[in-house]
Amino acid sequence: MAITVENGVFHIETANTLYQMKADAFGVLVHLWYGNKTDYCMDYLLDYPDVGFAGNIYEAENQRTYSLNTLPLEYATHGVGDFRVPAISVTHGDGSTGLDLRFLEYRIEKGKYGIPGLPAVYAGNSEAETLEIVLKDKYSEVEVSLKYGVFWEEDVITRSVVVRNNGNAPVIIKRVHSLCMDIPYGDWEWVHFHGRHTMERQVERVPLIYGIQESSSTRGTSSHQQNPTVLLCEKDCTETAGFCIGAAFMYSGGFQTQVEKDQLGQVRLVMGINPDTFSWHLDAGESFHAPEVILSCSGNGMGELSHRFHNIIRNNVCRGKYKLADRPVLINNWEATYFAFDEEKIVKIAQQASELGIDMMVLDDGWFGKRDSDTSGLGDWFVNEAKLQGGLDRLIGQINRMGMKFGIWFEPEMVSEDSELYRTHPEWAMRIPGRDPMRSRYQLVLDMANPEVAEYLYQTVSKILRDYNIEYVKWDMNRSICDWYSVTLPKERQTEVPHRYILGLYHLLERLTDEFPEVLFEGCSGGGGRFDAGMLYYCPQIWCSDGTDAHERTFIQYGTSFFYPISTVGSHVSAVPNHQTGRSTSIRTRGTVAMAGSFGYELDLDKLTAEEKEEVAGQVCMYKKHQELIYNGLYYRLSNPYMENLSAWAFVSGEQSKVLVQGVVFRAASNVLRTRIRLTGLDEEAKYRMLQDGRIYTGKALMSGGILLPQIAGDDVSFTLFLERI
Numbered sequence: 001m002a003i004t005v006e007n008g009v010f011h012i013e014t015a016n017t018l019y020q021m022k023a024d025a026f027g028v029l030v031h032l033w034y035g036n037k038t039d040y041c042m043d044y045l046l047d048y049p050d051v052g053f054a055g056n057i058y059e060a061e062n063q064r065t066y067s068l069n070t071l072p073l074e075y076a077t078h079g080v081g082d083f084r085v086p087a088i089s090v091t092h093g094d095g096s097t098g099l100d101l102r103f104l105e106y107r108i109e110k111g112k113y114g115i116p117g118l119p120a121v122y123a124g125n126s127e128a129e130t131l132e133i134v135l136k137d138k139y140s141e142v143e144v145s146l147k148y149g150v151f152w153e154e155d156v157i158t159r160s161v162v163v164r165n166n167g168n169a170p171v172i173i174k175r176v177h178s179l180c181m182d183i184p185y186g187d188w189e190w191v192h193f194h195g196r197h198t199m200e201r202q203v204e205r206v207p208l209i210y211g212i213q214e215s216s217s218t219r220g221t222s223s224h225q226q227n228p229t230v231l232l233c234e235k236d237c238t239e240t241a242g243f244c245i246g247a248a249f250m251y252s253g254g255f256q257t258q259v260e261k262d263q264l265g266q267v268r269l270v271m272g273i274n275p276d277t278f279s280w281h282l283d284a285g286e287s288f289h290a291p292e293v294i295l296s297c298s299g300n301g302m303g304e305l306s307h308r309f310h311n312i313i314r315n316n317v318c319r320g321k322y323k324l325a326d327r328p329v330l331i332n333n334w335e336a337t338y339f340a341f342d343e344e345k346i347v348k349i350a351q352q353a354s355e356l357g358i359d360m361m362v363l364d365d366g367w368f369g370k371r372d373s374d375t376s377g378l379g380d381w382f383v384n385e386a387k388l389q390g391g392l393d394r395l396i397g398q399i400n401r402m403g404m405k406f407g408i409w410f411e412p413e414m415v416s417e418d419s420e421l422y423r424t425h426p427e428w429a430m431r432i433p434g435r436d437p438m439r440s441r442y443q444l445v446l447d448m449a450n451p452e453v454a455e456y457l458y459q460t461v462s463k464i465l466r467d468y469n470i471e472y473v474k475w476d477m478n479r480s481i482c483d484w485y486s487v488t489l490p491k492e493r494q495t496e497v498p499h500r501y502i503l504g505l506y507h508l509l510e511r512l513t514d515e516f517p518e519v520l521f522e523g524c525s526g527g528g529g530r531f532d533a534g535m536l537y538y539c540p541q542i543w544c545s546d547g548t549d550a551h552e553r554t555f556i557q558y559g560t561s562f563f564y565p566i567s568t569v570g571s572h573v574s575a576v577p578n579h580q581t582g583r584s585t586s587i588r589t590r591g592t593v594a595m596a597g598s599f600g601y602e603l604d605l606d607k608l609t610a611e612e613k614e615e616v617a618g619q620v621c622m623y624k625k626h627q628e629l630i631y632n633g634l635y636y637r638l639s640n641p642y643m644e645n646l647s648a649w650a651f652v653s654g655e656q657s658k659v660l661v662q663g664v665v666f667r668a669a670s671n672v673l674r675t676r677i678r679l680t681g682l683d684e685e686a687k688y689r690m691l692q693d694g695r696i697y698t699g700k701a702l703m704s705g706g707i708l709l710p711q712i713a714g715d716d717v718s719f720t721l722f723l724e725r726i
Contacts, residue, residue: 002129002150003108009041010106012131012148014155017297019148021074026059026066027102029074029135029146031182035243036299045184046071051264055081057100070264072182075135075146075161077101078175085212085260087180087270088161092140093169101135101144108132112149113160117503119250119537120292121149121158121316128152141167155298156312161272161290165282173280177256177272179247179293183232184266186243190259191231193559197224198547198580200528201559203642207235208261216256218277220445220481220498221525222532228255229563231302232269239303239637240680246305247271248563250317251291252534253502254278277484279495294533302562303680307634310565314631317533318540318568320513322520326627327541327567327598328359328405329620330472335548335574336604339366339373343388347398352605354402356613357620360472361399362407362600367392369419375442378414379421381460392468400469407472407520408464412457413505414443414478421456428453430497432485440479448504449486449497458511465516475509475539477525502534509538522570522598528556531564541568541598548574548602549581550593551716554647554664557596558637561649567631571597573619575604585716587612591619592662592718595630596649599623622720626651629658638677639663645675652681656699659688661721665712678706683725691722 004011009032012019020032020042033042054067057080068082076082078089079098091097111125113132131148143166149158159179165171188208192215193201206213215230217223228251233244247269249255254274261267271293280288294312298305314323331353337345350361366372367388369380377384383391396406415422415429422429422444429444431437437444446453464470484497513521523530523539527546535542545556553571560569571594576584587608594600599620605613623630633651638661641647648663659682665675682688682699689696690707697707702723709719 002152003131003148005106005108009043010131010133012150012157013037014150014152014157016155016299019157023103026057028057028068028071029101029103029133031072031074034181034183034245035297057081070266072184072266073180075101075144075180076182076268076270084262084268085258085270086175087177087272088144088163088173089175089275090142090163091172091174093167093171098139099142100138102138104134104136104143106131106133112158113147115160115289115292118289118291118506119317119534120160121151121156121250121294121312122319123149123151123316141165142171151312151316154312154316155296155308157295159293159295163282163288163290165284165286168284170284171282173282173288175272175275175278176280176288176290177270178249178290179269179271179295181269182266183269186267187235188232188267189235189237191233191562192257193227193229193562195224195226195556195559197526197529198545199552200224200531200545200547200556201227202555203559203562205233208259208267210261210263212258212260214256214258216254216274216276218254218274220253220277220501221477221530222252222255222534223480224526224529228257228271228532230257230259230269230271231305231562232259232267233302238301240301242301243297243299244302244305245297246295246309246563248294248309248533249291250294250533250537251502252505252530252532254498273499277498280499281493281496291534303636306562306637309563310635313533313536313563314565314567317536319537320517320540322540324631326624326631327520328472329357329623330360330362330407330600331358331605332362332364332474332572332600332602334364335579335602339371341366341387343390343395346395349605350399350402350404353601354404356605356617357624358404358601360405360407362409362472362474363395364409364474365411365476367408376416376418378411378416378443379419379446381410381412381464392464396469405471406469407474408470409474409476410461411476411478412461412508413446413448415446416443427487428456430481430485431483435483437483443479445479445481445483447486447488447501448508449500450488450504454504454508457508461512462515465512465519470519472520472522474522474524474543477530506534506538513538524570528560531560536564536568541570543570544597547580548572549578549583550585550590550664551583551666552581553593554641557593558641558647561635561637565631566597566635566651569597570600571595572600572602573616574602575607586718587615589664589716589718591615592720593664595619595623595626596662599627626660629653629660633658633660634681636680638679641666646677648677650679650681656681656683656686657725659723661707661723662719664716664718665709667715668712668717674711675709676706677709679703687726688723689726691724696726697723
């Protein structure tokens, strides 16, 4: 069994890891261990001195070495003597804020728990187990259930929390984090993924300071600026060696990750909904279900940890027809036309694309309402027949007769003030009464906490999907959110709007993806502003970034790869000079970079030379040939682009028989040795033949000595190598 309990000690085992905690003599749930298997109870490490100003619980009498302020706790509370960052904070009906949680009971069940109204990692009854530990406040009727989903083969544990008010008076939840973990020993570094629009998930690895370090979002989305993922790694940890812990929050709204190094050098990690934009009014008899955190660790470096997250997200988060299937190679008209298109122009793009082997034409922003710029039309989800005189039916028919699929763009969560929807229902846009709302991209946000709004969007979007042969939806969301207010809620519950917004969004996506299982939904928020495991539950791929410059994309995709599988990364070849940076790179380099994801194009094919069109046809053919390896093979980061003059990566098939190595050398230099990269993940006892020149290498040689890249001429030059085991 993955879960066992002995003498009050809880043992959660996976194939390679052990998680341990125990309810001590006072009923306090103490964290003991998370790491490699030890075959031992790790409570012998609980050896604490009498630390000054670290108070003691009342029952401990004069045991001054027993303090909640020093012990490693499984779920830390506020107001009862632990002065580190708490996982939960509540205000009781009498205005007090203490919460003294003690062990009450536990349950072990086959299968994986679900979370009402929220995405969660899923599994069959034989594939996972659930542990639920119930804690109760010593002085009130508040209960907190800690839920652990255990995936043995995947080396993954999920964490979630349920807060119940079993009393007679309301309770206000001020903070409820889904993960709390104390790490008593080690010399740790913190890795987080920061960024901005067009440059998301940049990697920063820094030593922990004494005090609190935080990555978070209050923007109503998981955001371009920080990603709801975190790595803690020992200082000697590399891609292939050393211990590291990773956590990914399965939520698409505001989040908070805090890492605190305390006075004794111990580390506490908490992760959950951002309390700056959250509190919840919990009436008597009600429960609150927090979102889920996916947790894993590795003793063999960050590469192995990434594989564990890739595996669980691809197989147990993504759903539907396309979670494991090959995806169509698509062309999107946005950077080719922006708003300036008509039926003839779209048909021409599609015709040229079909001749090059591209599978799908995606019609982006501007096909609906009065939409000739970004200042009008959002919310009016009916065809703009001034642009498409024959309507969608005729356009789609022409594209289908070319042998191509058809996809379309929506931005359902937004509304333009210059729209029929806003003129009819101004109260559906979020704005605080008596205040002007903040515009962004000259648009307002629809109140997704309002059931009428969600129903309108379901009816309008589903009608289009029913009426036309649409096989792909790009679901966009192009602003951060403030002005939190819903006309459907009383004043004491307005602080719930940010979370209710996300619940409304998830409910709408659940209805649509359930009704249209054949449609491939791609998430987008100005590119990668909502790239998280919560959205991947509904959309098995997400547009990685509006930054399509091939050089910059190597950094964006490098950071994305630490947690998210390659099949989830929407990546396109775009025009040059690049529309964001003005940089020009060859179409070969742009293609190489875009192949490390769900592949497509976003440019005017009419402006390509004959040689470039030939290159496109070759790229499409190559991608289709290797898509199974790219999606299902193990992905290895072979260089650190922040530290080296190249970005290199590889895909290795599960049986280690096929290897695709790709990358970009950034800058050429004279009088230098050829660039060498060492491969990883191969069968060291096998021999491999290089497809390009027929040369045969041993696996040991490729992983120890490496391989020499061709001498390059110019900057941002890509390479592709393919090896097969003999």
